[in-house]
Amino acid sequence: MTTIAKRDFRKVSDYLWEIPTSFRSEMRVPVWVYADDELLEDALGDASIQQAINVACLPGLIGKVVVMPDVHQGYGMPIGGVMAAPLPHGIISPGAVGYDINCGVRLLSTSIEFGEAEPYLSDLATSLYRNCPSGVGEKGSIRVSPDEFDQLCREGAEWALKRGYAQAEDLPRTEESGRIDGADPTKVSRRAKDRGRPQVGTLGAGNHFIEVDIVDAVFHPEAAETMGLKEGHLAVQIHCGSRGFGHQVCTDYVADFQSAVKKYNITLPDRELVCAPLDSPEGKDYLGAMKAAANYAFANRQVLVHHIRRSFDETLAGKVKDHDVRQVYDIAHNMGKIEEHDIDGGRVAVCVHRKGATRAFGPGFEGLPPEYRAFGQPVLVPGSMGTASWVLLGTEGSMAQSFGSTCHGAGRVMSRTKAKKEIRGEKLKSDLERDGIKVRAGSLAGLAEEAPQAYKDVDRVVEVVSRAGIARKVARLRPIAVIKG
């Protein structure tokens, strides 16, 4: 295996670096890395660039492989990577979508000023922790029968609306309106369904969280106002995905695809990048199962919104002027999506794999609710625990450069194992509380894994995508309460 160094890149700009196909004979498309000098050094500190080069060696891709500034190594493809496979014969790869299918972020706005809510924030944090079950393997309070579960897989957030866990206005402010067509629960294993059914409306563990924030700074007043984001007001973020359900779907298809690789004579640079042609029976089956898991994640985040609204009712009704919680937007950052893009001079239908990358469609995109259409798609970028988060917009630049994609978070610089060894959860918790952030966490070891020191600086990541033109700043959020497994 070749070691990669800075000299192997062609510097395109201060924020974009290219590894041309001439770097390695097996490369079929170039790799584009969005980073400044420091973030490029970080990226070279683990296997993520090597993994992106492996991806660029896959058959059935088009254009380039894109790497975001928050990149870190993952299963086969780095987290913070984007690849596009042309229809009908290009490939689909479960590892290039990720184990947490449709992991994503939802942002809620309120008209509650920090000052008026301050006396009740401790109660609110405790109530959120109680109402939103968290932790590995944790089950939820919602009962779903097997038949109803198939319906949930087909309908996503629409299922949640029918069951009374949504307000109608929430749905259009969700990517794909919270329901992806073509989900096929018959392509999902019994085991995945058994794991997923009791977990609807749960938060999970790892880097998943619910966070109460203050809108700290506004950079695009008109867009922020339309989103209901006002400086000094509270907002709420949810970061979670498809729990054991999506994980099992990915596990099942990674195993299944081992034989597909042989059957279709695909040469792999890394076993973890198993894939199948999009138009093969295997590829179509995974697509149907992946969409079911995506709808599960939309439903899951929607039920969490319902639980969050209950907590606001319980702790703030009658105590603040208006305790309504409204949806700003919901994005997916682990997904394969069928889209059309301008690539190599033509309009091409592709399956865009975004793994730890966010769709960032620009102004005029018709899939956006009318009030957002002129601005572009809201992009939600959570920082690491205790640090800022960002609301951005997709741009014409992201459409032209990065298959309509941008970054998804801060990005790890320290492995979970190392963080657990080096950081004491108890001290971290008291540091956060001292800084005015309420912490409700099930596990101190889990807290340590998510310490800010284990992550890159999200402000720097956002600066790169903003200066490179693949996103535009709307607002910065600052945490005041964190709920974790």
Place this chain on the structure above:
DNA sequence: ATGTTC
């Protein structure tokens, strides 16, 4: 990320 080495 994950019934955290099914």
